[in-house]
Amino acid sequence: MILLKLLLVTVLVMIAGCAGEQSAFVGLGPVSSRISLLMWIMFIAAALITVLMCALVFVAITGSGSWRQTLTREKTVVLGGIAFPVVILSALLIYGFSVLRVGENLVQAENPVRIAVVGEQWWWRVIYRHDDGRTTESANEIRIPTGRPVEIELTTADVIHSFWLPAYAGKVDMIPGHTNRLHFIADKPGVVRGQCAEYCGGAHALMAFYAMAMTPADYDAWLAKEKADAKPAPDKAGERLFLTSGCGGCHTVRGTQANGTVGPDLTHVGGRLSLGAGILPKTPENFARWIGRHQQLKPENLMPPFGFFSEDELRSLAAYLNGLE
Ligand code: HEC
Ligand SMILES: [Cu+2]
Known part of the structure; x- marks a missing residue:
């Protein structure tokens, strides 16, 4: 009973993980909808065949003599072991190709x-x-x-x-x-x-x-x-700090001298949803956290550590970057 409950909880937790913004179960366009349909068809077909196989194994072990004899007949083996999989797998293959075509038809689309x-x-x-x-x-x-x-x-x-x-x-x-x-x-x-x-x-x-x-x-x-280029910063302190700390050697802010191409373009970073490639929501506090502690937040990332800024300097840099909308 405990085991059953545990299983139920695990399954529920797993299902919960499937919903939301990054779900392979929710197609929000024609290509992904066809992919999830294909996945469900594969899943249901595989589940039915598994159940059928379990039933046949059960019959083979516990069934009456005549049932077991039927299972060992050559006809049963040829039909069930060769014809059945060939028909089912071919049908799924053809259907799979037709699903892929949905994406291919978009290739010819004009003016994408x-x-x-x-x-x-x-x-x-x-x-x-x-x-x-x-x-x-x-x-x-x-x-x-x-x-x-x-x-x-x-x-x-x-x-x-x-x-x-x-x-x-x-x-x-x-x-x-x-x-x-x-x-x-x-x-x-x-x-x-x-x-x-x-x-x-x-x-x-x-x-x-x-x-x-x-x-x-x-x-x-x-x-x-x-x-458009970045608008002139209303408060010059953060911008000056950005330009004199070497940030511009790796980052571009169009409209300033910062024209590095090693790291992400920051021209409109203040208008984005996240920082550090999706790991932090974009907020002024998180700009400061990123600059001061990015090696802890995202170990091994290729931006060099900048642990030497004071709280005031971090705030000023964060305000500048957050203003780059
Ligand atoms: C040696 C090159 C280099 C220097 C110098 C550098 N960065 Fe970066 N920066 C990077 C790289 C690479 C990333 C991407 C890290 C990642 O997400 O894996 C990054 C990411 C960022 C991000 C997140 C951008 C985004 O799109 O999410 C911000 C903000 C940032 N840097 C600010 C700064 C500031 C401020 C300075 C100066 C104090 C600075 N960087 C100096 C290379 C650099
Ligand atoms: Cu990867």
Whole structure:
């Protein structure tokens, strides 16, 4: 009885983990919906066949002589052991291909939204490609309009990563020297979470990101803002500290001298949802925590430690970065 209760609790806890913003069970677009449908069909078929097999084993052990004889007949073996799996597996294979076609049909879509995502140890470089050939760089968050085909171009700057945004599509690896493309559509506005799904070294588990689907009008307005340089900082102290502490050697803030490309672009970091590739909600306090203690928050990440700032300096830097909307 205790064991049963324990099992029930475990299953409930596991089911609870499936809901929410990063669930492979909730498809929010045509591609992911087909994938979850396929998964359910596979799961239910496998469960039914398992039950059937258990029943047959039971009959083979305890059944009457005539039942057991039926099971050993050549006809039973040929039908049940060869014909049955061939028919079932072929049907599932053909259905699986038809599901993959949903994504492929999007490949031919005209005028998709083009976004390049580069896997970096352990964050995501995000590059919006505009129709005029120009680009706008951001990081650790992608924004997409609803109802329009999206094409994500996936590459890596170092090792193999895997881009997984289960609300909209299946996982696709980011392979050195190779460009993979992922296609999907987001049905309605909302925020979902994605995660690197291929072990890529120390901070792999802390390499996540958010995706925000917006109505086309909201998206256009946001993109226009994202394209623009950072507005002049109202309080110069934080900006001065940022520019004189070497941050600009690795980070770009468009509109200032900071033009480093080693780390995430921070031009509009104040307008993002999270810090450190999805690990902290973006708040002024968390900017200070990140700068002062990021090696504890995200061990092994490639930003050098900056433990020497005073509380006041951290607050001032945090206010500056939080203002970069
Ligand atoms: C040697 C290069 C380097 C220097 C110098 C550097 N950073 Fe970073 N920074 C990084 C890298 C790499 C990351 C990504 C870490 C990760 O998430 O794995 C990062 C991440 C960040 C983030 C989180 C960005 C995001 O999109 O979530 C902030 C904020 C930040 N740095 C601020 C600063 C500030 C402020 C300074 C100066 C005091 C600074 N950095 C100096 C390399 C650097
Ligand atoms: Cu990874």
